[in-house]
Amino acid sequence: MKIKIVLKVLGIVLFWEAALMVPSLLISIIDNSYEIKAFIIAISATALAGFLLSRFKFVKPEMRKREGYAAVALSWLVMSLFGALPFYLSGSIPSYIDALFETVSGFTTTGSSIVRNVEIMPRGLLFWRSFTHWIGGMGVLVFTMALVPSIGGHPVFLMRAESPGPSPGKLVPKIGESSKILYIIYTVMTAILVILLILAGMPVFNSFIYAFGTAGTGGFSMDNLSVGAYNNPWIEWIITIGMFLFGVNFALYYLLIRKEFKHIFKNEEFKLYCFYVVLGIALVVINVMPKFDYNFFEALRHSAFTVSTLVTTTGYSAVDFNLWPMFSKSVLLTLMIFGACAGSTGGGVKSVRILVLIKTLYYEINHTIHPKSVQRIKIDGKALDDDTLKSILIFFFAYIFIIILSVIIVSLDNFDFMTSFSAVIATVSNIGPGFEVVGPMGNYADFSYLSKLIFIADMILGRLEIMPVIALFSPVIWRRN
Amino acid sequence: MKIIIVGGGKVGYTLAQQLSTEDHDITLVDNDADVLTHADETLDIMCIKGNGASAEILKSAGIYEADILLAVTDSDELNMICCVIGKKLGAKHTVARVRNTDYSDEYKMLREELELDMVINPEMEAAAEIAQMIQYPFAADVETFANNLIELVEFRVLETDPIINKNLLELNNHLPSKVLFCSVMREEEVFIPKGNFVFLPDDLVQVIGERSSISSFFKYLGRNSNKAKNVTIIGGSRTAIYLTWLLEEMGLNVKIIELDKERCLILNDVLTQALIICGDGTDQEVLDSENIEAADVIVALTDRDEENLISSLYAHQCGVPKVILKINRQNYFPIVQKLGLDSIISPKFITATNILRYIRALNNSQGIAVEKLYRILDNKAEVAEFTVKYSPDLTDIKLQDLNLKEDVLIAAILRNKKIIIPSGSDVIKEHDKVIVVTKTGFITDLNEILV
Numbered sequence: 001m002k003i004k005i006v007l008k009v010l011g012i013v014l015f016w017e018a019a020l021m022v023p024s025l026l027i028s029i030i031d032n033s034y035e036i037k038a039f040i041i042a043i044s045a046t047a048l049a050g051f052l053l054s055r056f057k058f059v060k061p062e063m064r065k066r067e068g069y070a071a072v073a074l075s076w077l078v079m080s081l082f083g084a085l086p087f088y089l090s091g092s093i094p095s096y097i098d099a100l101f102e103t104v105s106g107f108t109t110t111g112s113s114i115v116r117n118v119e120i121m122p123r124g125l126l127f128w129r130s131f132t133h134w135i136g137g138m139g140v141l142v143f144t145m146a147l148v149p150s151i152g153g154h155p156v157f158l159m160r161a162e163s164p165g166p167s168p169g170k171l172v173p174k175i176g177e178s179s180k181i182l183y184i185i186y187t188v189m190t191a192i193l194v195i196l197l198i199l200a201g202m203p204v205f206n207s208f209i210y211a212f213g214t215a216g217t218g219g220f221s222m223d224n225l226s227v228g229a230y231n232n233p234w235i236e237w238i239i240t241i242g243m244f245l246f247g248v249n250f251a252l253y254y255l256l257i258r259k260e261f262k263h264i265f266k267n268e269e270f271k272l273y274c275f276y277v278v279l280g281i282a283l284v285v286i287n288v289m290p291k292f293d294y295n296f297f298e299a300l301r302h303s304a305f306t307v308s309t310l311v312t313t314t315g316y317s318a319v320d321f322n323l324w325p326m327f328s329k330s331v332l333l334t335l336m337i338f339g340a341c342a343g344s345t346g347g348g349v350k351s352v353r354i355l356v357l358i359k360t361l362y363y364e365i366n367h368t369i370h371p372k373s374v375q376r377i378k379i380d381g382k383a384l385d386d387d388t389l390k391s392i393l394i395f396f397f398a399y400i401f402i403i404i405l406s407v408i409i410v411s412l413d414n415f416d417f418m419t420s421f422s423a424v425i426a427t428v429s430n431i432g433p434g435f436e437v438v439g440p441m442g443n444y445a446d447f448s449y450l451s452k453l454i455f456i457a458d459m460i461l462g463r464l465e466i467m468p469v470i471a472l473f474s475p476v477i478w479r480r481n
Numbered sequence: 482m483k484i485i486i487v488g489g490g491k492v493g494y495t496l497a498q499q500l501s502t503e504d505h506d507i508t509l510v511d512n513d514a515d516v517l518t519h520a521d522e523t524l525d526i527m528c529i530k531g532n533g534a535s536a537e538i539l540k541s542a543g544i545y546e547a548d549i550l551l552a553v554t555d556s557d558e559l560n561m562i563c564c565v566i567g568k569k570l571g572a573k574h575t576v577a578r579v580r581n582t583d584y585s586d587e588y589k590m591l592r593e594e595l596e597l598d599m600v601i602n603p604e605m606e607a608a609a610e611i612a613q614m615i616q617y618p619f620a621a622d623v624e625t626f627a628n629n630l631i632e633l634v635e636f637r638v639l640e641t642d643p644i645i646n647k648n649l650l651e652l653n654n655h656l657p658s659k660v661l662f663c664s665v666m667r668e669e670e671v672f673i674p675k676g677n678f679v680f681l682p683d684d685l686v687q688v689i690g691e692r693s694s695i696s697s698f699f700k701y702l703g704r705n706s707n708k709a710k711n712v713t714i715i716g717g718s719r720t721a722i723y724l725t726w727l728l729e730e731m732g733l734n735v736k737i738i739e740l741d742k743e744r745c746l747i748l749n750d751v752l753t754q755a756l757i758i759c760g761d762g763t764d765q766e767v768l769d770s771e772n773i774e775a776a777d778v779i780v781a782l783t784d785r786d787e788e789n790l791i792s793s794l795y796a797h798q799c800g801v802p803k804v805i806l807k808i809n810r811q812n813y814f815p816i817v818q819k820l821g822l823d824s825i826i827s828p829k830f831i832t833a834t835n836i837l838r839y840i841r842a843l844n845n846s847q848g849i850a851v852e853k854l855y856r857i858l859d860n861k862a863e864v865a866e867f868t869v870k871y872s873p874d875l876t877d878i879k880l881q882d883l884n885l886k887e888d889v890l891i892a893a894i895l896r897n898k899k900i901i902i903p904s905g906s907d908v909i910k911e912h913d914k915v916i917v918v919t920k921t922g923f924i925t926d927l928n929e930i931l932v
Contacts, residue, residue: 065522156522173506173527385514 002067003478004056009071009141009158010078011053016144017079018047020135021086021128028124035124038090046082066477068157072141073472076460079140080104083132092125097449104456106132107140108463109345111219111315111432112423112455114445119224123205130212130220136463137216137246137345138186139163146179161468165342165350166392171254185253186345190215193242200234210235210316214242217346219315219432226317226440227305236301236318240308244277247312247340268380269352273341276351280307280335287328311335313347315432317440329435336425347430347462349399356384356392391467398466403428406458410451423447427455428462482506484840485547485572487533487563488554489516491809492578492603495833496551500840501526508542534563536570544570549840553578553832565595574598574843576836580605582719599839603828608723610831611805614824615712615728615778618803619704621685621823624855626866626916631893631900633663633689633864634699635857637823640682642702650676658697659902660690663892663918664862669815671861671920673890685823687857687864689892689916691900709777709803710734715762715792716783717741717748720807720828724780725755738762738771763788765795774799781806786813793822862920864892867927869913874931881905889930890918 025039063071080103087099098114105112106129115121121129135143139162145155155175160168170178190211197207209222223229227239252270255263264270284303288294294302305318310332321332339348359377367373376383406424413420415437422434423444433440444455461469471477482505486493489511497520501507507526510533511517517528531538533554544550550567552560557579564575576599579591588600617623622635638645644652649662665672666685672678680686688698712728714721717739725735735755739745745759760767762783773779779796781789786808793806797820805824808817817825838855855864869876875883880891880903894901895914901907909915917930 156525170527173501173508173525175525177506 005063006067006071006074007053008056010075011050011056012144012148013075013079013140014046014050014082015054016050016140016147017082018043018050020131021046021083024086024124024128024131027127028122031123033122033124035086035090035092035122038086038088039124039128041089042082042085045085049082063155063157065157066471068155069161069468069471070477072158072161073460073464073468075141076107076464077472080107080456080460083107083128086125086128090122090125092121097452098445101444101452101456102129103132104459105427105432106130106218106220107136108430108459109133109136109216109218109313109347110427110430110459110462111213112427112438112459113220113432113443114452116443116445117224118222121222126209126222127205130209130218130222133216133218133220134190134212135216137218138182138250142179142182145176146183161464163343164347164463164465165249166353166356166388166395168343169251171251181254182250185250185257186215189245189253193238196238196242197235200238201232202230202235210239211242213316214239214314215246215345217243217246217312217314217340217344217430219309221316224441228318228320233301236305239316240301240305243308243312243314243316247273247308247344247346249341249343251343266380269341269355272355273351276335276338277307277311280311280331283331284324284328287325287331291325306332307335310431311338311346311348312340312344313429313431315426317433320439320441322435322439322441333422333425333435336422336429336431339429349396349429352379353392353396355379356389357396360389360393395466398470399428402458402461402466406454409454410447413446413448413451415447423455424458427458430459430462482548482840482843483543483546484508484549484551485510485539485542485544485567487511487550487552487560488578489513489520489528490553490555491811491829492553492832492836493551494520495811495830496553496836497524497526499833499837503841505840508547510538510542534559534566536566539563539567539570544572547572549574549576549843551576551836553836557581557584561591561595561597564597568596576601576839578603578832580719582722585723599836601832601835603832604718604720605723606831606835607720607807607826607828608727611720611724611780611826612727612731614805614826615709615733615780615803616731618709618778619699619702622857624857624864626689626864626893630691630895630898631689631916632692632695633687633855633857633892634695635685635687635823636699636704638680638682638684638686642680642682644702645680645682647679648676649674649678652680656698657701658690658694660688660694660698661890661892661902663687663689663864663890664857664920666861673862673888673918673920685818687862687918690902694902711776712736712778712780713738713771713773713776715779715781716789716807717744717757718782718784721780721782722748722751724782725752729754736771736776738767763791768792768795768799773801776801778803778805783807786810790817790820790822794820797822862918864916864918867915867917869909869911869915869927871911872928875909875928876911877908879905880907880909884932886919886930886932888920891930892916892918 021043028036028039080100084099084103087093087102088096093099093102101114141158141162159175171181172178193211193214194207197210198204213220227236252264281303284307285299288303289299302319306321309316337349338354339350340346342350342352363375403424407420410420410424419436419438423438426432426434438444484500484505485508486497487510489509497507497509501524509520509526510529512532514530517530521528529542544567550564550572552563554560560577564577568575575597577597579600580602591597591600613623620634620636624633662674664687665674711734714737717737721737728735737748737755738758738760740761742759745757748757758771773796779801781792783789789806793804796804804822805826806822807826809827811830814825857864891903893916894903894909
């Protein structure tokens with residue numbers, strides 16, 4: 001592998017990370033709070049590291065698949081190491097591993113927190129914490145490519161490694177242009193969300209925090225009760241719909257701008273996503289309504305919010321769904337694994353993979369009955385090539401395998417099964433809260449450092465969809481030839 | 482510009498590669514998933530799988546907004562249909578590759594009736610290029626500028642040449658005519674020679690000047706500029722037929738060696754004057770018995786690169802003054818050049834170059850001032866022709882006072898049909914045509930040559 005180009009990409013990414021910390025610094029300067037120094041040190045260190053690494057020169061820009069994958073995985077890792085500095089240096093989170101957990105949780109848009117009382121955190125740090133969601137949602141390298149399209153030789157691998165979904169595609173021929181379009185759509189949608197939240201009565205700063213969490217489908221809040229703290233149905237509905245929309249493949253918004261409505265309604269992934277969201281809401285309403293004293297609209301509001309927050313892997317809460325009956329919890333747990341659409345900011349297995357898996361199963365049954373039948377799996381009328389199909393099956397297996405392995409290690413902490421299991425799902429699918437101890441009212445503070453490291457690994461594995469991370473840590477990739 | 486390329490073979494890929502580095506939006510359409518995967522991974526372009534002649538596929542490739550549609554698949558008919566449909570759907574310009582000899586007399590009709598903006602025939606273009614090489618046996622490559630008034634000739638320096646071991650300033654006093662050395666390739670590195678430059682044997686040099694100056698320069702070098710008389714072609718391909726037609730027009734004797742008996746008969750039907758020999762062109766005995774040493778030019782045109790290479794090497798060894806060979810795989814070029822064979826022809830590369838020229842010319846009309854642009858020396862340097870517009874930093878200033886970039890050379894100025902090979906005291910005036918050599922990359926405006 002050509003290490004120089006990987007390090008150069010890393011350098012450029014760190015440089016931008018330093019720049020992205022500046023708004024948080026400005027807020028802490030306005031508040032004249034104690035974390036100013038921490039931000040200044042963190043920004044200088046990150047910028048210096050970025051500057052040194054980006055000075056690497058190479059003769060031929062040769063970015064192949066392995067360099068692209070390694071660059072993305074390494075960038076996410078190192079970016080988190082530097083991103084944790086403000087929390088650690090300011091003393092707001094005294095343990096570095098905890099600070100790292102919080103930062104990884106931010107960048108991977110998970111939203112799991114080890115902070116017991118978030119309301120005492122200064123605004124500068126809160127802003128940085130939530131801003132990591134916004135950056136991580138669409139991807140740091142995609143952001144970098146929008147501004148520096150000439151990164152390496154074949155930047156298409158960077159995009160593939162970072163963007164969620166089995167075969168991320170470009171919207172327009174030029175990758176730099178594609179990244180720009182994605183970020184423009186993303187920024188405009190976030191801005192609209194901020195304005196709506198302000199109109200609904202949320203304070204301005206809080207609107208930014210909740211908009212970042214919603215847009216990146218992250219879930220960090222600034223209130224211990226999360227969205228529930230506002231007790232405002234308007235805010236809940238705005239965030240419900242917001243989360244749902246950020247869980248849709250952004251390519252569809254591009255089609256919307258180009259007025260190609262026919263393709264949007266024909267999109268099978270989008271249809272499946274809508275189907276299981278609606279079905280999930282209906283099942284939960286039916287299950288929850290008689291047990292709690294909700295009227296229909298309350299039940300609908302709470303179920304829609306909770307289903308939307310968990311299926312898009314955001315992880316806000318408006319009610320303590322941990323108190324809901326077991327059937328609802330099972331439905332929610334399933335949706336947590338399914339996740340949002342490919343090419344969105346959401347996590348999980350992704351709707352399109354579920355679609356392919358279901359079709360594979362159906363065709364396999366059909367094949368048993370008609371052994372000579374010839375059928376190829378088609379998505380949106382286009383035959384899926386064997387490589388993509390294989391990669392989806394392998395991905396699903398790896399996903400399950402990582403969950404099993406993590407649950408076994410996390411069990412050492414001796415929490416109940418629902419806690420351990422849902423905590424693993426919640427981190428690997430980048431959701432945030434799970435059930436019981438890690439439920440919407442709880443947090444991850446009580447886990448051991450070993451478990452926290454496992455969660456950190458799970459979050460990055462889940463966000464980068466496993467392969468780039470495994471590639472980075474396999475010895476073969478580091479050999480010269 | 483938005484460009485759709487149908488067919489991702491060698492020509493399509495080369496075009497996509499070149500054009501995507503020149504800031505165009507490229508969409509490549511092909512039926513073969515492997516071709517597309519390769520293109521997608523190595524180029525910054527959009528790839529679409531499907532039949533390029535289907536309206537649905539063309540629509541999804543964005544035909545409504547396309548500036549140019551290039552149809553370069555293997556099938557002539559598919560290319561034509563593709564262009565017709567593309568034009569109807571709104572493509573502004575269409576270019577089709579049509580190579581079958583059956584259509585060779587019908588280009589005018591194709592252009593008019595099918596509304597094709599350009600019909601390109603790789604074999605015919607290759608034959609034309611070879612004919613030009615035979616006309617100038619001392620040159621490895623010839624390009625013309627300013628309506629053929631200025632020639633740019635590429636040649637390799639020999640140990641016997643009087644220009645070696647002298648620096649350029651000294652050399653310029655000895656030259657019989659005014660020519661300018663634009664660029665030199667030595668060991669894969671390209672130089673723009675300055676006053677203290679010294680030529681070494683084996684340098685690949687580009688020299689520019691008026692046609693008469695160029696020929697007296699080559700006389701000074703002592704190169705045999707006698708016109709070739711006897712040409713032997715190995716391999717009776719389509720290019721060989723076109724070439725023979727051209728050479729016979731020029732009054733040369735052509736001999737074709739072809740292995741396949743059936744093919745020989747066909748050749749004999751089409752070519753009335755040429756001598757057709759049925760034999761193996763890679764067999765040295767056959768070549769010897771056809772008295773290969775006596776030939777002035779050998780052209781190896783079989784379909785296999787390796788066979789062409791073997792025949793050419795043998796001819797080169799026998800002392801044939803000019804050996805031209807066809808090589809399809811572009812990555813063979815440097816290897817073949819190292820063996821001392823400079824005159825290489827690649828029909829696919831020529832096709833790509835000609836289409837590129839056409840597109841760059843279209844670009845001019847969209848505001849970019851380049852009139853003509855050639856890539857030379859393995860794409861490592863560029864020669865571009867500009868028409869000068871008034872600019873206070875550039876016009877009416879002595880060249881020696883201009884603050885030019887490193888590695889930029891003003892090679893020639895054309896004023897009122899008079900050619901000036903410039904020296905430091907000359908000036909550029911408005912409405913002049915200027916030929917500039919750079920190795921800094923694509924320049925789109927004459928002002929870009931200034932620091």
